[in-house]
Amino acid sequence: MGDIAEGETSFYSNAVDYWREVPPTVDGMLGGYGSISNIDINGSKAFLQKFLGEGEGKTGTECALDCGAGIGRITKRLLLPLFKTVDLVDVTQEFLDKAKTYLGEEGKRVGKYLCSGLQDLVPESGRYNVIWIQWVIGHLTDDHLVDFLQRCQKALRPNGLIIIKDNVSYEGVIPDEVDSSICRDLEIVHSLVGRAGLSILHEEQQTNFPKEIYQVHTLALR
Template identity: 45%
Template sequence: METLSVDENASNEKIKDAIKAQETPEFYSDAQKYWDNIPATNDGMLGGFAHISKLDVGGSDTFLKLIFKMKNPPGHSRAVDCGAGIGRITKHLLSRHFGKVDIVEQCQNFVDQAKEALKGHKKVGEFYCQGLQDFNPPSDTYDVVWSQWVLGHLTDSHLEDFFRRMGAALKPNGVIVVKENVSSSGEVELDEEDSSVTRPEKLLLQIMDQAGLRVLKNTKQNKMPNGLYEVRMICLRPKSADSSNGTTV
């Protein structure tokens, strides 16, 4: 794994070169090849850490309940699970809180497994087999856009674009929820095996700000096993929304 600094004193040219390297066609095609060869199981989705699934869902459930207690909270009508894999989050979390949940996943074998696992589930809506860099839902569609452990597969520029599109797709009082690993070194860590990056929290928040989003809540996922990245759960709303809709935590 190669690490590239994003500290204020780091070389701007080095950062630009890193971003340029991410924006080659191989950045996405290599990720596609990697995930196409991963088993469509919880263990495959969680990199061999299937045992943390209950802990992960429990932390997310608590966070989502806090969001619903905010002033001017999102509704419970429709959510979208971005980078849904085999539908683990849809099945165990989002379907408990929303009338309909759409699924976005670029790997066809994961989509097929999600359809099988969720067959007959009345709360499952549309399946979109595409990368998040291409996902562009209509405006006024979702109460909550949920993305988890997937945004490292987007380049910085595509991530900013994704946030802008998702902000535009929200219903009134809607929010975007991001659950992602963050690096503790202040550096962008590039994983050549799965063609992804792990960003420091500072950079992730910077991209969100540039996309016109403001943070309503920002919480750490607790009790994760030692040796894993810190996981942040961040709730966002477009800055254009009424500033009284939530408070930063």
């Protein structure tokens, strides 16, 4: 067991070290692919708006949580325009500090800036309509991802949603030594969601991304 614990510790600490060196810019957040930000946000908005609104089974718009928020790219362009309050969580304090200026005037509607790895985060019970988890599940081990999703479920309001948007590999698990993360195939993601006791309400592949990057899928869970 010692090896696993040791491997797990360095898996997390190496990721912290990697992000500490990344510039707090949109391009830094997107690993040099800042140009895809618009396509990404527009795809996310179309996906999310299927669920939001008034009436039976619809998801409210009081409060959202941006997981692995970085400098707040998604908060600024996707979540603040749709929700009254948004909380940000990121493992890198420098990014959260930068978010305070990057978000501008609308940043006044940020509820909390939480500096934490998701493996340690316990989101406030019953607070969120939407928990948005994008490009960050690769930084969690399988067990930690399952546990985190279960904690997220407890943090949802009635009809709340957990949204995962992330890279998927064609087959199996592909490690990335550079930022100390992994990329899982869709079948593995599905099985971990199932282990967490969640169901997939809707799933889509993001279109119009550059051919050379991984496919990106968005899943709505409850």
